[in-house]
Amino acid sequence: MEWGRCSEKELKDLEAIVGAENLSTGESALGLVSRDESYYTPKIPPQVVVMPASAEEISAILKIANPRRIPVTARGAGTSIEGNPVPLFGGIVVDMQRFDSIIEIRPEDFITVVEAGVGYKDLNKALGRHGLFFPPDPGAAATIGGMIGNNASGVRTIKYGATKDYVLRMTVVLANGKIMEIGSLATKSSSGYDLARLFVGSEGTLGIVTQATLRLAGIPAHHSAAVATFPTLQAAAQAVFDIMRWGFSPTALEVLTADLVQMLNRDRGLGLREEHTLFLEFQGASEIALEEELGAVQDLCQEAGALSFQPGLGIDERNKLWEARYETYESIKHTHPGADPFVADVAVPISRYPEILEYTAEIIRDHGVTGYPFGHAGDGNLHVVFMGDASDEEEWGRIVRANEAIVSRALELGGTCTGEHGVGIGKQPFMEREHGASLGLMREIKSLLDPQGILNPGKVFP
Ligand SMILES: Cc1cc2nc3c(=O)[nH]c(=O)nc-3n(C[C@H](O)[C@H](O)[C@H](O)COP(=O)(O)OP(=O)(O)OC[C@H]3O[C@@H](n4cnc5c(N)ncnc54)[C@H](O)[C@@H]3O)c2cc1C
Incomplete structure (x- = not known):
């Protein structure tokens, strides 16, 4: 079935709902809402972007779109990485920026x-x-x-x-x-x-x-942070497993490869040892409890073969580290000017984290691609930021195949094709494998709630 397009009258009706200043059919406004942080682009460009300000206005917009099968895609800040808010089949983009209270x-x-x-x-x-x-x-x-x-x-x-x-x-x-x-x-x-x-x-x-x-x-009263370094990714991942296994509850447990630490040192002047590294953060009600927890975690890291453990970082140092971690993606882009990022995101059961990390390092080597693995190790979530030239079919093909291999292994290990970035467009090819017959149930739910398929079409389902 064909997708509908707004007629001149329907555009006027949309304008009457949201006000002329909250509707645009201009090329630059449509360009802005056509992309997220991925490289996916619409197959059919969107026709109009509207900025409603109430549920009633959205209801009125949908009442125009639904009978005519005009696609409607909601948009927040557009920071997704899998093409989630990309209006694949044109139609109306509902920009939520006026819902700001x-x-x-x-x-x-x-x-x-x-x-x-x-x-x-x-x-x-x-x-x-x-x-x-x-x-x-x-x-x-x-x-x-x-x-x-x-x-x-x-x-x-x-x-x-x-x-x-x-x-x-x-x-x-x-x-x-x-x-x-x-x-x-x-x-x-x-x-x-x-x-x-x-x-x-x-x-x-x-x-x-x-x-x-x-x-x-x-907000917890007390915070503490530590940095541990390891000779191998296997040893770092083992420490993560042991920390979780013994029931400690860090607020964050992030793993960074030696290459990534080296890159962050260069980009942000961190002065860290250039080894495979764990950033650990703890929060608690008392300093004494935090110190005890950190002491026990230090022992576990050392048993797993840590090369160094720097506990009890001061607030400035902690903020600097976490800022660097938050800005990892920007630092990687900054270090590869002109290159395009491709972000992988999988999650596995925690006991298989060492395996997926090792496998990822191998895949990066074997495919001859530039990729920086890091992740929210404590919940088995691994990211890789690959950098390459999206217009170079051969190079980009190797990146896509490397990503496919990592996702396939995550699924074999009982994990998921996306830990937190969502399915969007990028992860659709893996949905059948991950969900089997229950994907059919998801489709039935979708057709019950949206029989015309107008809401963000072309997403989630392959
Ligand atoms: C550098 C970087 C780091 C990131 N790190 C993380 C991370 O650590 N963890 C993580 O989870 N994500 C991460 N992301 C991904 C992204 O930021 C999150 O998924 C975020 O929640 C997307 O929010 P948004 O407002 O940008 O939504 P958008 O990208 O605009 O939309 C996301 C999806 O939600 C839908 N949507 C938007 N608003 C509504 C609404 N009101 N009603 C119904 N559907 C709606 C859209 O149609 C789309 O499918 C990262 C992204 C970047 C660029």
Whole structure:
């Protein structure tokens, strides 16, 4: 079936809904909403971008699009890496930037009510005044709606979990324009199907989220950080496994290869030993408890063969390290001017982390590609930033094949094709293998909620 296009009259109707200043058909505005951080581009360019400001406006837009099968793609900050918000088949892009209000902060209930276009960093600034924070932390300038779309997580997942663990209630507009309230304000509930969780990670393919009630955590009083170096990736991964196995709960446990440390030293003047490295972070209620935990973790690292362990870093040094870790992607791009990034993202059961790390290093060598592996080791999540020339078919082909090999191995190890970046376009080829018959069930859910297939078409399903 063909995709619909807005007629002149429908464009006028959209303008009447959002206001002329909140609609654009201009080339540069459409260009901006056609891309994310990946290299995927629309097959059919989008026709119009609208910036509604209420669930009712989105409902009215969908009521125009649905009967005519015009694609509608929600867009947050566009920081995805797998083509998730790329409007593949044209149509209407719903830019959520005017959903920018923090509606309520209820410190006594550890909850906040926010609109979907609020940036999580801005939210955390506001929450900080109440001694609270929203823990999922993807690093990039993501919005709450985009984080819900991709079930984003990040460096602190190991202790705090992912976005799905924090969404209590939300307002969603369905493809037919119906506005639904789902979930409750209780932090636990056994009441029926968990619809909120169904929408988290659905990448805008089941409905458009306009508002969410989020669970919050208290900002811990004390922090500590450490850096450990290892002669092999195997030894670093073994230390990660032992730390988890003995029940310690670091807030972050990040692994960086020696090559990456060398690159960060050059780019950011870190002065670290250029070995395979673990960044560790702990948070707690008392300094004494933190010191004890760090002492025991140091023993475990040394038993795993650590070359060095630098505990109890001061606040400035800790901030510098974490800033470098957050900026890893930018540093890699900076070090390879003119080259294109391709980011791999897989997750495996924690006991198989050493294996996937070793295998990844081999694959990079064997395919003759430039790639920097690093990852949220504590939850078995591995990233590789490959750098190459996307217009060079031969070189880019080697990068794509290296990525395929890593994803295939992650699946063989019982893992997933995407730990946190979502399926988008890039991970579709692996969905059948990962989910088998249950992918069919996902398709049935999609056609029940969006029978015309207008919401972010061409995503998630191969
Ligand atoms: C340098 C860098 C580092 C990153 N590190 C991490 C990381 O550590 N962890 C991690 O999880 N991710 C990471 N990401 C990926 C990305 O930042 C996250 O997935 C983020 O949550 C995307 O948010 P966004 O606002 O940019 O959403 P977008 O990219 O705009 O959209 C994401 C998806 O959600 C949908 N969507 C957007 N808004 C809504 C809405 N209101 N209702 C329904 N659907 C909606 C879109 O259609 C799309 O499918 C990183 C990205 C970069 C560039």
